[in-house]
Amino acid sequence: MAGIEFTVLMPVFNTNPAHLNEAVLSVVNQSVKPNKILIVDDGSTKTDTMYELDKLQRSHDIIQVKELDRNYGTSHALNVGHGMIETEWIS
Numbered sequence: 001m002a003g004i005e006f007t008v009l010m011p012v013f014n015t016n017p018a019h020l021n022e023a024v025l026s027v028v029n030q031s032v033k034p035n036k037i038l039i040v041d042d043g044s045t046k047t048d049t050m051y052e053l054d055k056l057q058r059s060h061d062i063i064q065v066k067e068l069d070r071n072y073g074t075s076h077a078l079n080v081g082h083g084m085i086e087t088e089w090i091s
Contacts, residue, residue, distance in 0.1 A: 007090055008038070010023065012041055014045060015049050017048050020052050024039075024056050024063065036086075037063045038084060039056075040068065040080055041066065041068060043067075053065045
């Protein structure tokens with residue numbers, strides 16, 4: 001799979017920080033790492049979720065968090081993320 005560039009797209013909304021951390025670390029620790037993990041925060045209101053997203057983004061250079069101003073729903077969050085992806089492949 002050398003030479004393949006891909007982005008993992010992950011929509012989240014008020015996600016439990018432990019689950020969020022586990023999901024991201026699962027991707028980060030894969031043998032074939034993505035070029036980017038794009039997390040679209042669909043208007044989370046829980047401060048612990050927002051804190052965890054900030055912490056993850058600061059601790060891994062491949063993580064980008066896009067924050068939406070309110071909860072639009074999963075389909076909208078995925079569409080926003082899809083429009084931001086620059087790699088050929090999306091996972």
